[in-house]
Amino acid sequence: MWTAFRKALALILSGDRELGNILLVTARMSLSSSLIALLIGVPIGLWLGSCRFRGRQALVVVNRTLMGMPPVVCGLLLYMLFSGVGPFGRLRLLFTVEIMILAQVLLITPLVAGSLETYVSGIAQPVRETAKGLGLGAGKTFLLLANECVYPIFSTYLLAFARAIAEVGAVSMVGGAIAWKTNVMTTAIMQYTNRGDFSLGIALGLILMAVSLLVNILVSLLQRRLSR
Amino acid sequence: MRTEACAKTFGGRTVLSLPAIELAPGRICAVVGANGSGKSTFARLLAGVIPPDGGGAVLPPRAEVRYMPQKSYPFRLSTRANILLSGGGEERAEALMEALQIGRLARRRATGLSGGETAKMALARVLSRPCGLLILDEPTASMDMEAAILAEGLIETYCKETGCAVLLITHDLQQARRMAGDALFLYQGRLWEQGPAERVLFAPERPETRRFLEFYGGA
Ligand SMILES: Nc1ncnc2c1ncn2[C@@H]1O[C@H](COP(=O)(O)OP(=O)(O)OP(=O)(O)O)[C@@H](O)[C@H]1O
Ligand SMILES: [Mg+2]
Numbered sequence: 001m002w003t004a005f006r007k008a009l010a011l012i013l014s015g016d017r018e019l020g021n022i023l024l025v026t027a028r029m030s031l032s033s034s035l036i037a038l039l040i041g042v043p044i045g046l047w048l049g050s051c052r053f054r055g056r057q058a059l060v061v062v063n064r065t066l067m068g069m070p071p072v073v074c075g076l077l078l079y080m081l082f083s084g085v086g087p088f089g090r091l092r093l094l095f096t097v098e099i100m101i102l103a104q105v106l107l108i109t110p111l112v113a114g115s116l117e118t119y120v121s122g123i124a125q126p127v128r129e130t131a132k133g134l135g136l137g138a139g140k141t142f143l144l145l146a147n148e149c150v151y152p153i154f155s156t157y158l159l160a161f162a163r164a165i166a167e168v169g170a171v172s173m174v175g176g177a178i179a180w181k182t183n184v185m186t187t188a189i190m191q192y193t194n195r196g197d198f199s200l201g202i203a204l205g206l207i208l209m210a211v212s213l214l215v216n217i218l219v220s221l222l223q224r225r226l227s228r
Numbered sequence: 229m230r231t232e233a234c235a236k237t238f239g240g241r242t243v244l245s246l247p248a249i250e251l252a253p254g255r256i257c258a259v260v261g262a263n264g265s266g267k268s269t270f271a272r273l274l275a276g277v278i279p280p281d282g283g284g285a286v287l288p289p290r291a292e293v294r295y296m297p298q299k300s301y302p303f304r305l306s307t308r309a310n311i312l313l314s315g316g317g318e319e320r321a322e323a324l325m326e327a328l329q330i331g332r333l334a335r336r337r338a339t340g341l342s343g344g345e346t347a348k349m350a351l352a353r354v355l356s357r358p359c360g361l362l363i364l365d366e367p368t369a370s371m372d373m374e375a376a377i378l379a380e381g382l383i384e385t386y387c388k389e390t391g392c393a394v395l396l397i398t399h400d401l402q403q404a405r406r407m408a409g410d411a412l413f414l415y416q417g418r419l420w421e422q423g424p425a426e427r428v429l430f431a432p433e434r435p436e437t438r439r440f441l442e443f444y445g446g447a
Contacts, residue, residue, distance in 0.1 A: 126301040129277045133295030133363075134314040134353060144313075148304050 007199035008206065018179070019203060026184040029097055029171070030164035033104035037164075038157050041109040042149075045116025050124040050145055060117060066110035071103075075173030078103050082174070095176040100184070103170040108160045115159070119152045120145065155222045162215045166208065229253060229361055229393045231287060234280040236269050242281075244269045244417045251361065251393040251410075256384070258408035258425060259397045262440065266417040267397045268298050271365045274395070291360050298365040298397075300350030302338035307349050310338045316356025324352035327382055328375065343370040351379055358390040365397045376400075380407055401444040405429050413437045 011019055048060060080086050082094045093099040127148060131141040168186035175182035177191055185208055189201040229251045236244040244266040251257055259267050272278045273286050275295035280286055287293065294314075303310050307330060311321040325331045328348040333341065338349055347370050354362070364383065368376035384407060387394045398404050404411060404425065411428035413421040413436075421428050421437045432438050 123301075126297070126299060127303075129272070129275075129297050130301040130303075130350075132277050133275055133293075133297060135292070135294060135357075135359075136313065144303055150304070 004198040004202055008202035011199060011203045012207070016200075016203075019200065021180055022183055022185055022188050022204065023207070025097060025182065026165060029100050029104065029184055030161055033101045033108060034157060034161040034164045036101070036105045037108035037112050037160055038153070040105070041112025041160075042116055042153055042156075044109070044113040046120055046142070046146060046149065048113065049117040049120025050128070050142070063110050063114050063117070067114050069107065069110075071107055071167055071169030072173060074103055074106050075170035078106075078170070078174045094174060095178060095182055097175070097182055100171045100175040100182060103174050104164050104167060107167065107170060108163055111163065112156050112160055115156045116149065116152060119149060123148055151222050151225060155219045158215045158219050158222075162212055165211060229288070229291065231274060232285065234273055234286045235282075236266075236273060236278070237281050242417060244273070246270065246419050249412070249419070249422070251395065253360075253393050254387060254391045255409040256387055256394040256396055256407050257410040257412060258404035258429065259395060259412045259414065260399070260401065260404055260429070260440070261414035261420075265414040267414055268365055269417075270414070271295060271297075271363045271395070271397060274361070274363055287361070292358075293361045293363065294354050294357070294359040295363040296350050296354040296365060296367055298369075300346060300353075302341060302346050302349065304337065304339050306335050307338045307341065308334040310349055311353045311356060314353055314356040320356050321352070324355060324382070328352055328378055344372060344375060347371055348375060348379070351382070355382060355386050359392050361393050361395065362386070363395045363397075366399065367396075368398070368400065368403065376403065383407070401429065401441065413440065415440075 044063075048056065048063070078099060079094070082088045082091065082099060093102075124145065127145050128141060131144055136144070166186060168190065171182075171184060172187045172190065175184070175187065177183045177187035183191070185204045189204050192198070192201045231246075231249045231251065233248045234244070234246055235242060243264075259270065261267055269278075273280050275293055276287075277295070303313065305313075308321060308325070311324065312318070322331070325334055328351065330345060330348045330352070333345060333349070338346070341349060347367065351364075351367050354364070362383075367383070368379050371379060380403060383394065383396070386392075396404070396407060408425040408429070410423065411421075411425040412419060413428055413432065415436050421432055421434055427433075428437065429441070432441060
Protein backbone atom coordinates (compact mmCIF):
# COMPACT_ATOMS: atom_id res chain seq x y z
CA MET A 1 0.00 0.00 0.00
CA TRP A 2 2.68 2.46 1.00
CA THR A 3 4.89 1.40 -1.87
CA ALA A 4 2.01 1.96 -4.29
CA PHE A 5 1.58 5.44 -2.81
CA ARG A 6 5.29 6.24 -3.14
CA LYS A 7 5.29 4.94 -6.71
CA ALA A 8 2.29 7.13 -7.48
CA LEU A 9 4.06 10.26 -6.24
CA ALA A 10 7.14 9.27 -8.21
CA LEU A 11 4.98 8.88 -11.32
CA ILE A 12 3.49 12.34 -10.94
CA LEU A 13 6.85 13.94 -10.28
CA SER A 14 8.73 12.10 -13.04
CA GLY A 15 6.33 13.26 -15.71
CA ASP A 16 5.40 9.79 -16.92
CA ARG A 17 4.45 9.96 -20.62
CA GLU A 18 1.35 7.79 -20.43
CA LEU A 19 0.16 9.71 -17.39
CA GLY A 20 0.76 12.94 -19.31
CA ASN A 21 -1.28 11.72 -22.26
CA ILE A 22 -4.16 10.72 -20.00
CA LEU A 23 -4.13 14.16 -18.39
CA LEU A 24 -4.08 15.84 -21.79
CA VAL A 25 -7.01 13.84 -23.13
CA THR A 26 -8.92 14.46 -19.89
CA ALA A 27 -8.27 18.18 -20.03
CA ARG A 28 -9.29 18.41 -23.68
CA MET A 29 -12.46 16.45 -23.06
CA SER A 30 -13.67 18.10 -19.87
CA LEU A 31 -12.76 21.66 -20.88
CA SER A 32 -14.50 21.30 -24.25
CA SER A 33 -17.58 19.59 -22.91
CA SER A 34 -18.07 21.95 -19.98
CA LEU A 35 -17.58 25.02 -22.20
CA ILE A 36 -19.98 23.77 -24.86
CA ALA A 37 -22.52 22.84 -22.19
CA LEU A 38 -22.16 26.34 -20.75
CA LEU A 39 -22.69 27.99 -24.14
CA ILE A 40 -25.87 25.99 -24.73
CA GLY A 41 -27.14 25.73 -21.17
CA VAL A 42 -26.82 29.37 -20.07
CA PRO A 43 -29.15 30.82 -22.75
CA ILE A 44 -31.63 28.01 -22.14
CA GLY A 45 -31.53 28.62 -18.39
CA LEU A 46 -31.93 32.38 -18.80
CA TRP A 47 -34.80 31.86 -21.17
CA LEU A 48 -36.58 29.23 -19.05
CA GLY A 49 -36.12 31.25 -15.89
CA SER A 50 -37.15 34.64 -17.20
CA CYS A 51 -39.87 34.12 -19.80
CA ARG A 52 -43.41 33.18 -19.03
CA PHE A 53 -45.06 31.12 -21.72
CA ARG A 54 -47.30 28.11 -22.15
CA GLY A 55 -45.41 24.90 -21.56
CA ARG A 56 -42.61 26.51 -19.58
CA GLN A 57 -43.29 24.35 -16.54
CA ALA A 58 -43.35 21.24 -18.76
CA LEU A 59 -39.93 22.16 -20.17
CA VAL A 60 -38.57 22.69 -16.66
CA VAL A 61 -39.78 19.21 -15.69
CA VAL A 62 -38.22 17.71 -18.83
CA ASN A 63 -34.96 19.44 -18.01
CA ARG A 64 -35.02 18.19 -14.41
CA THR A 65 -35.56 14.68 -15.74
CA LEU A 66 -32.60 15.04 -18.08
CA MET A 67 -30.55 16.29 -15.13
CA GLY A 68 -31.17 12.93 -13.48
CA MET A 69 -30.30 10.84 -16.54
CA PRO A 70 -27.83 8.13 -15.50
CA PRO A 71 -24.57 8.50 -17.47
CA VAL A 72 -24.68 4.87 -18.60
CA VAL A 73 -28.09 5.45 -20.19
CA CYS A 74 -26.64 8.39 -22.07
CA GLY A 75 -23.70 6.19 -23.08
CA LEU A 76 -26.02 3.42 -24.22
CA LEU A 77 -28.08 5.83 -26.30
CA LEU A 78 -25.06 7.26 -28.09
CA TYR A 79 -23.54 3.82 -28.50
CA MET A 80 -26.65 2.61 -30.30
CA LEU A 81 -26.85 5.72 -32.48
CA PHE A 82 -23.18 5.73 -33.48
CA SER A 83 -22.29 2.02 -33.61
CA GLY A 84 -21.70 0.45 -37.01
CA VAL A 85 -25.36 -0.46 -37.53
CA GLY A 86 -26.78 2.74 -35.98
CA PRO A 87 -28.14 5.69 -37.99
CA PHE A 88 -24.94 7.71 -37.48
CA GLY A 89 -22.57 4.76 -37.76
CA ARG A 90 -21.10 6.15 -41.00
CA LEU A 91 -19.60 9.07 -39.12
CA ARG A 92 -17.19 6.63 -37.41
CA LEU A 93 -17.27 8.66 -34.21
CA LEU A 94 -17.49 5.80 -31.75
CA PHE A 95 -14.37 5.49 -29.58
CA THR A 96 -13.16 9.03 -30.29
CA VAL A 97 -12.74 11.98 -27.96
CA GLU A 98 -15.39 13.83 -29.96
CA ILE A 99 -18.17 11.45 -29.03
CA MET A 100 -17.03 11.51 -25.40
CA ILE A 101 -17.43 15.27 -25.51
CA LEU A 102 -20.86 14.86 -27.08
CA ALA A 103 -21.91 12.44 -24.33
CA GLN A 104 -20.78 14.85 -21.64
CA VAL A 105 -22.47 17.80 -23.28
CA LEU A 106 -25.72 15.82 -23.22
CA LEU A 107 -25.20 15.07 -19.54
CA ILE A 108 -24.05 18.48 -18.36
CA THR A 109 -26.14 20.94 -20.38
CA PRO A 110 -29.33 20.15 -18.41
CA LEU A 111 -27.39 20.74 -15.18
CA VAL A 112 -26.20 24.15 -16.34
CA ALA A 113 -29.65 25.11 -17.64
CA GLY A 114 -31.35 23.86 -14.49
CA SER A 115 -29.08 25.63 -12.04
CA LEU A 116 -29.40 28.91 -13.94
CA GLU A 117 -33.16 28.52 -14.32
CA THR A 118 -33.50 28.20 -10.55
CA TYR A 119 -31.44 31.33 -9.93
CA VAL A 120 -33.05 33.42 -12.65
CA SER A 121 -36.62 32.57 -11.74
CA GLY A 122 -35.84 33.86 -8.24
CA ILE A 123 -34.86 37.33 -9.45
CA ALA A 124 -36.74 37.68 -12.75
CA GLN A 125 -39.87 39.19 -11.24
CA PRO A 126 -38.28 42.15 -9.37
CA VAL A 127 -35.77 42.72 -12.18
CA ARG A 128 -38.53 42.86 -14.77
CA GLU A 129 -40.74 45.06 -12.58
CA THR A 130 -37.96 47.55 -11.92
CA ALA A 131 -36.78 47.63 -15.54
CA LYS A 132 -40.31 48.10 -16.81
CA GLY A 133 -40.81 50.95 -14.36
CA LEU A 134 -37.80 52.70 -15.89
CA GLY A 135 -39.18 52.28 -19.40
CA LEU A 136 -36.46 49.83 -20.46
CA GLY A 137 -37.12 47.52 -23.40
CA ALA A 138 -36.98 43.74 -23.54
CA GLY A 139 -33.42 43.63 -24.87
CA LYS A 140 -31.98 45.87 -22.18
CA THR A 141 -33.94 44.02 -19.50
CA PHE A 142 -32.49 40.72 -20.68
CA LEU A 143 -28.96 42.14 -20.58
CA LEU A 144 -29.53 43.40 -17.04
CA LEU A 145 -30.82 40.00 -16.03
CA ALA A 146 -27.79 38.30 -17.55
CA ASN A 147 -25.54 40.76 -15.72
CA GLU A 148 -27.15 39.68 -12.44
CA CYS A 149 -26.09 36.12 -13.25
CA VAL A 150 -22.35 36.59 -13.71
CA TYR A 151 -21.31 34.87 -10.47
CA PRO A 152 -23.87 32.07 -10.73
CA ILE A 153 -22.64 31.41 -14.27
CA PHE A 154 -19.06 31.18 -13.02
CA SER A 155 -19.86 28.79 -10.23
CA THR A 156 -22.12 26.74 -12.48
CA TYR A 157 -19.26 26.43 -14.93
CA LEU A 158 -16.90 25.21 -12.24
CA LEU A 159 -19.39 22.59 -11.11
CA ALA A 160 -19.95 21.53 -14.72
CA PHE A 161 -16.22 21.13 -15.16
CA ALA A 162 -15.92 19.13 -11.95
CA ARG A 163 -18.71 16.88 -13.10
CA ALA A 164 -17.11 16.43 -16.54
CA ILE A 165 -13.73 15.51 -15.18
CA ALA A 166 -15.15 12.99 -12.70
CA GLU A 167 -17.67 11.32 -14.98
CA VAL A 168 -16.93 7.75 -15.98
CA GLY A 169 -20.03 5.80 -17.05
CA ALA A 170 -20.80 7.48 -20.36
CA VAL A 171 -17.23 8.16 -21.47
CA SER A 172 -16.09 4.59 -20.89
CA MET A 173 -19.01 3.26 -22.95
CA VAL A 174 -18.60 5.53 -25.96
CA GLY A 175 -14.87 6.15 -25.63
CA GLY A 176 -13.75 2.63 -24.93
CA ALA A 177 -10.81 3.74 -22.76
CA ILE A 178 -8.29 3.16 -25.54
CA ALA A 179 -4.76 3.83 -24.30
CA TRP A 180 -3.08 6.92 -25.84
CA LYS A 181 -6.37 7.86 -27.49
CA THR A 182 -9.53 7.98 -25.41
CA ASN A 183 -8.32 6.94 -21.99
CA VAL A 184 -9.15 9.61 -19.42
CA MET A 185 -8.38 9.78 -15.71
CA THR A 186 -11.51 8.04 -14.48
CA THR A 187 -11.46 5.25 -17.04
CA ALA A 188 -7.73 4.75 -16.52
CA ILE A 189 -8.24 4.35 -12.77
CA MET A 190 -10.78 1.58 -13.42
CA GLN A 191 -8.56 -0.07 -15.99
CA TYR A 192 -5.37 -0.10 -13.96
CA THR A 193 -7.13 -1.16 -10.80
CA ASN A 194 -8.64 -4.11 -12.63
CA ARG A 195 -5.14 -5.08 -13.73
CA GLY A 196 -3.93 -4.89 -10.14
CA ASP A 197 -1.69 -1.91 -10.90
CA PHE A 198 -2.59 0.57 -8.18
CA SER A 199 0.12 3.21 -8.46
CA LEU A 200 -1.13 4.94 -11.63
CA GLY A 201 -4.65 4.77 -10.25
CA ILE A 202 -3.56 6.42 -7.01
CA ALA A 203 -1.61 9.07 -8.91
CA LEU A 204 -4.68 9.91 -11.00
CA GLY A 205 -6.91 9.81 -7.96
CA LEU A 206 -4.68 12.30 -6.17
CA ILE A 207 -4.73 14.66 -9.14
CA LEU A 208 -8.52 14.37 -9.44
CA MET A 209 -8.98 15.17 -5.78
CA ALA A 210 -6.63 18.15 -6.07
CA VAL A 211 -8.60 19.50 -9.03
CA SER A 212 -11.85 18.98 -7.16
CA LEU A 213 -10.46 20.77 -4.12
CA LEU A 214 -9.36 23.70 -6.25
CA VAL A 215 -12.75 23.93 -7.97
CA ASN A 216 -14.59 23.85 -4.68
CA ILE A 217 -12.38 26.51 -3.16
CA LEU A 218 -13.16 28.72 -6.14
CA VAL A 219 -16.88 28.00 -5.83
CA SER A 220 -16.95 28.87 -2.16
CA LEU A 221 -15.02 32.09 -2.81
CA LEU A 222 -17.57 33.00 -5.47
CA GLN A 223 -20.45 32.17 -3.17
CA ARG A 224 -18.99 34.38 -0.50
CA ARG A 225 -18.92 37.26 -2.99
CA LEU A 226 -22.46 36.42 -3.99
CA SER A 227 -23.93 36.43 -0.50
CA ARG A 228 -22.22 39.67 0.45
CA MET B 229 -54.81 61.27 -17.78
CA ARG B 230 -57.60 58.76 -17.34
CA THR B 231 -57.23 55.22 -16.04
CA GLU B 232 -59.86 52.78 -17.30
CA ALA B 233 -61.98 50.71 -14.97
CA CYS B 234 -59.98 47.63 -14.06
CA ALA B 235 -59.97 44.56 -11.86
CA LYS B 236 -57.41 42.01 -10.74
CA THR B 237 -58.05 38.50 -9.48
CA PHE B 238 -55.44 36.22 -7.94
CA GLY B 239 -56.43 32.57 -7.70
CA GLY B 240 -60.14 33.32 -7.70
CA ARG B 241 -59.87 36.16 -5.16
CA THR B 242 -60.61 39.60 -6.57
CA VAL B 243 -58.13 41.87 -4.82
CA LEU B 244 -58.85 44.98 -6.86
CA SER B 245 -61.88 46.34 -8.65
CA LEU B 246 -61.78 50.01 -9.58
CA PRO B 247 -63.83 52.42 -11.70
CA ALA B 248 -62.23 54.79 -14.18
CA ILE B 249 -60.14 57.42 -12.38
CA GLU B 250 -59.09 60.86 -13.59
CA LEU B 251 -55.54 61.91 -12.75
CA ALA B 252 -54.77 65.58 -13.21
CA PRO B 253 -51.45 66.54 -14.84
CA GLY B 254 -49.08 68.54 -12.67
CA ARG B 255 -50.78 67.33 -9.50
CA ILE B 256 -49.91 64.79 -6.86
CA CYS B 257 -52.58 62.24 -6.00
CA ALA B 258 -52.03 60.34 -2.77
CA VAL B 259 -53.22 56.73 -2.52
CA VAL B 260 -53.90 55.58 1.02
CA GLY B 261 -55.40 52.46 2.52
CA ALA B 262 -54.68 49.54 4.81
CA ASN B 263 -52.17 46.78 4.14
CA GLY B 264 -53.51 44.52 1.44
CA SER B 265 -56.09 47.04 0.21
CA GLY B 266 -54.66 46.77 -3.32
CA LYS B 267 -52.45 49.86 -3.62
CA SER B 268 -49.41 48.08 -5.03
CA THR B 269 -51.58 45.94 -7.28
CA PHE B 270 -53.09 49.13 -8.71
CA ALA B 271 -49.58 50.52 -9.30
CA ARG B 272 -48.50 47.31 -11.05
CA LEU B 273 -51.55 47.37 -13.31
CA LEU B 274 -50.88 50.97 -14.30
CA ALA B 275 -47.18 50.30 -14.90
CA GLY B 276 -48.06 47.33 -17.11
CA VAL B 277 -46.14 44.91 -14.90
CA ILE B 278 -49.20 42.67 -14.58
CA PRO B 279 -52.21 42.60 -16.92
CA PRO B 280 -55.70 43.40 -15.64
CA ASP B 281 -58.40 40.71 -15.70
CA GLY B 282 -59.50 40.23 -19.29
CA GLY B 283 -56.39 41.93 -20.66
CA GLY B 284 -56.75 45.31 -22.30
CA ALA B 285 -55.11 48.60 -21.40
CA VAL B 286 -55.67 50.56 -18.20
CA LEU B 287 -53.92 53.65 -19.52
CA PRO B 288 -54.25 55.44 -22.86
CA PRO B 289 -51.82 54.12 -25.47
CA ARG B 290 -48.42 55.82 -25.54
CA ALA B 291 -48.83 57.13 -22.01
CA GLU B 292 -45.28 57.51 -20.70
CA VAL B 293 -45.20 55.87 -17.29
CA ARG B 294 -42.36 55.72 -14.77
CA TYR B 295 -42.81 53.51 -11.75
CA MET B 296 -40.84 52.93 -8.57
CA PRO B 297 -41.85 49.59 -7.04
CA GLN B 298 -42.36 49.13 -3.30
CA LYS B 299 -39.24 46.92 -3.34
CA SER B 300 -36.91 48.54 -5.82
CA TYR B 301 -34.24 46.30 -7.23
CA PRO B 302 -30.63 47.48 -7.09
CA PHE B 303 -28.91 46.17 -10.22
CA ARG B 304 -25.43 44.74 -9.85
CA LEU B 305 -23.87 47.98 -11.05
CA SER B 306 -22.58 51.11 -9.37
CA THR B 307 -25.11 53.50 -7.86
CA ARG B 308 -24.34 56.01 -10.62
CA ALA B 309 -24.76 53.36 -13.36
CA ASN B 310 -28.07 52.35 -11.83
CA ILE B 311 -29.30 55.93 -12.04
CA LEU B 312 -27.95 56.37 -15.58
CA LEU B 313 -29.91 53.28 -16.70
CA SER B 314 -33.05 55.30 -17.28
CA GLY B 315 -31.18 57.48 -19.76
CA GLY B 316 -31.47 60.89 -18.14
CA GLY B 317 -27.81 61.77 -18.66
CA GLU B 318 -24.81 62.43 -16.42
CA GLU B 319 -25.72 65.92 -15.35
CA ARG B 320 -29.18 65.02 -14.16
CA ALA B 321 -27.85 61.97 -12.32
CA GLU B 322 -25.23 64.07 -10.51
CA ALA B 323 -27.80 66.68 -9.54
CA LEU B 324 -30.19 64.05 -8.16
CA MET B 325 -27.47 62.28 -6.20
CA GLU B 326 -26.38 65.62 -4.79
CA ALA B 327 -29.94 66.53 -3.82
CA LEU B 328 -30.50 63.20 -2.07
CA GLN B 329 -27.06 63.27 -0.43
CA ILE B 330 -25.88 60.04 -2.03
CA GLY B 331 -23.06 61.59 -4.06
CA ARG B 332 -20.45 59.75 -2.00
CA LEU B 333 -22.12 56.43 -2.88
CA ALA B 334 -21.90 57.06 -6.64
CA ARG B 335 -19.15 54.52 -7.25
CA ARG B 336 -20.32 51.92 -4.77
CA ARG B 337 -22.02 48.71 -5.89
CA ALA B 338 -25.74 49.36 -5.52
CA THR B 339 -26.28 45.82 -4.20
CA GLY B 340 -24.37 46.78 -1.07
CA LEU B 341 -26.44 49.84 -0.19
CA SER B 342 -28.58 50.00 2.95
CA GLY B 343 -32.36 49.94 2.71
CA GLY B 344 -32.76 53.70 2.82
CA GLU B 345 -29.79 54.28 0.51
CA THR B 346 -31.32 51.85 -1.98
CA ALA B 347 -34.58 53.79 -1.82
CA LYS B 348 -32.75 57.07 -2.51
CA MET B 349 -30.93 55.49 -5.45
CA ALA B 350 -34.25 54.12 -6.77
CA LEU B 351 -35.94 57.50 -6.44
CA ALA B 352 -33.10 59.26 -8.25
CA ARG B 353 -33.28 56.56 -10.93
CA VAL B 354 -36.98 57.00 -11.55
CA LEU B 355 -36.82 60.81 -11.48
CA SER B 356 -34.02 60.96 -14.08
CA ARG B 357 -36.31 61.55 -17.00
CA PRO B 358 -39.59 63.36 -17.59
CA CYS B 359 -42.72 61.30 -18.07
CA GLY B 360 -46.51 61.60 -18.28
CA LEU B 361 -47.40 59.60 -15.19
CA LEU B 362 -45.13 58.92 -12.24
CA ILE B 363 -46.11 56.13 -9.86
CA LEU B 364 -44.29 55.94 -6.54
CA ASP B 365 -45.03 53.01 -4.23
CA GLU B 366 -44.04 54.08 -0.70
CA PRO B 367 -40.89 55.84 -1.90
CA THR B 368 -39.86 57.15 1.53
CA ALA B 369 -40.94 54.19 3.68
CA SER B 370 -37.36 53.24 4.57
CA MET B 371 -35.85 56.75 4.57
CA ASP B 372 -35.01 58.77 7.66
CA MET B 373 -36.99 61.95 8.26
CA GLU B 374 -34.45 64.33 6.70
CA ALA B 375 -34.12 62.16 3.59
CA ALA B 376 -37.88 61.87 3.32
CA ILE B 377 -38.28 65.65 3.39
CA LEU B 378 -35.57 66.03 0.73
CA ALA B 379 -37.31 63.37 -1.36
CA GLU B 380 -40.65 65.12 -1.01
CA GLY B 381 -39.15 68.33 -2.30
CA LEU B 382 -37.61 66.56 -5.28
CA ILE B 383 -40.88 64.85 -6.17
CA GLU B 384 -42.81 68.12 -5.96
CA THR B 385 -40.27 69.92 -8.12
CA TYR B 386 -40.31 67.09 -10.65
CA CYS B 387 -44.10 67.19 -10.78
CA LYS B 388 -44.17 70.93 -11.30
CA GLU B 389 -41.38 71.04 -13.89
CA THR B 390 -42.51 68.14 -16.03
CA GLY B 391 -46.22 68.71 -15.56
CA CYS B 392 -46.75 64.99 -15.07
CA ALA B 393 -49.43 63.36 -12.96
CA VAL B 394 -48.03 61.74 -9.81
CA LEU B 395 -49.59 58.81 -8.01
CA LEU B 396 -48.06 58.65 -4.54
CA ILE B 397 -48.77 55.55 -2.50
CA THR B 398 -47.93 56.18 1.13
CA HIS B 399 -48.63 55.13 4.70
CA ASP B 400 -47.31 58.47 5.94
CA LEU B 401 -50.47 60.51 6.36
CA GLN B 402 -48.55 63.67 7.22
CA GLN B 403 -46.63 63.27 4.00
CA ALA B 404 -49.83 62.77 2.01
CA ARG B 405 -51.29 65.90 3.61
CA ARG B 406 -48.14 67.89 2.90
CA MET B 407 -47.84 66.89 -0.73
CA ALA B 408 -51.10 65.79 -2.27
CA GLY B 409 -53.70 67.87 -4.09
CA ASP B 410 -55.98 64.88 -4.54
CA ALA B 411 -56.39 61.62 -2.70
CA LEU B 412 -57.78 58.13 -3.19
CA PHE B 413 -58.74 55.88 -0.31
CA LEU B 414 -58.76 52.18 -1.17
CA TYR B 415 -60.72 49.81 1.01
CA GLN B 416 -60.59 46.05 0.40
CA GLY B 417 -59.68 46.51 -3.23
CA ARG B 418 -62.33 49.11 -3.97
CA LEU B 419 -62.23 52.85 -4.43
CA TRP B 420 -63.90 53.95 -1.21
CA GLU B 421 -63.36 57.65 -1.31
CA GLN B 422 -61.91 60.05 -3.83
CA GLY B 423 -61.52 63.79 -4.14
CA PRO B 424 -59.44 66.77 -3.08
CA ALA B 425 -56.93 65.93 -0.36
CA GLU B 426 -58.46 68.51 1.99
CA ARG B 427 -61.60 66.43 2.09
CA VAL B 428 -60.43 62.80 1.82
CA LEU B 429 -57.47 63.20 4.16
CA PHE B 430 -58.94 65.75 6.57
CA ALA B 431 -62.72 65.41 6.57
CA PRO B 432 -63.74 62.13 4.92
CA GLU B 433 -67.37 61.23 4.40
CA ARG B 434 -67.40 57.49 4.92
CA PRO B 435 -66.97 55.78 8.29
CA GLU B 436 -64.27 53.35 7.04
CA THR B 437 -62.09 56.24 5.92
CA ARG B 438 -62.61 58.05 9.21
CA ARG B 439 -61.72 54.91 11.14
CA PHE B 440 -58.55 54.53 9.03
CA LEU B 441 -57.52 58.12 9.74
CA GLU B 442 -58.19 57.74 13.46
CA PHE B 443 -55.08 55.57 13.82
CA TYR B 444 -53.03 58.50 12.60
CA GLY B 445 -54.48 60.79 15.24
CA GLY B 446 -57.78 61.47 13.51
CA ALA B 447 -59.01 63.67 10.72
N1 LIG C 1 -49.02 37.89 -7.04
C1 LIG C 1 -49.99 37.76 -6.12
N2 LIG C 1 -50.58 36.55 -5.91
C2 LIG C 1 -51.55 36.41 -5.01
N3 LIG C 1 -52.06 37.40 -4.26
C3 LIG C 1 -51.54 38.62 -4.42
C4 LIG C 1 -50.48 38.87 -5.35
N4 LIG C 1 -50.16 40.19 -5.30
C5 LIG C 1 -50.97 40.72 -4.37
N5 LIG C 1 -51.79 39.79 -3.85
C6 LIG C 1 -52.82 40.02 -2.82
O1 LIG C 1 -53.55 41.16 -3.17
C7 LIG C 1 -53.87 41.93 -2.03
C8 LIG C 1 -53.42 43.36 -2.26
O2 LIG C 1 -52.02 43.39 -2.29
P1 LIG C 1 -51.21 44.73 -2.51
O3 LIG C 1 -49.77 44.40 -2.57
O4 LIG C 1 -51.79 45.46 -3.64
O5 LIG C 1 -51.53 45.50 -1.15
P2 LIG C 1 -51.03 46.93 -0.67
O6 LIG C 1 -52.24 47.81 -0.54
O7 LIG C 1 -49.93 47.42 -1.53
O8 LIG C 1 -50.48 46.60 0.79
P3 LIG C 1 -49.22 47.18 1.59
O9 LIG C 1 -49.69 48.41 2.29
O10 LIG C 1 -48.91 46.10 2.58
O11 LIG C 1 -48.13 47.42 0.63
C9 LIG C 1 -53.18 41.28 -0.85
O12 LIG C 1 -54.15 40.55 -0.11
C10 LIG C 1 -52.20 40.34 -1.48
O13 LIG C 1 -52.05 39.18 -0.71
MG1 LIG D 1 -47.95 47.77 -1.27
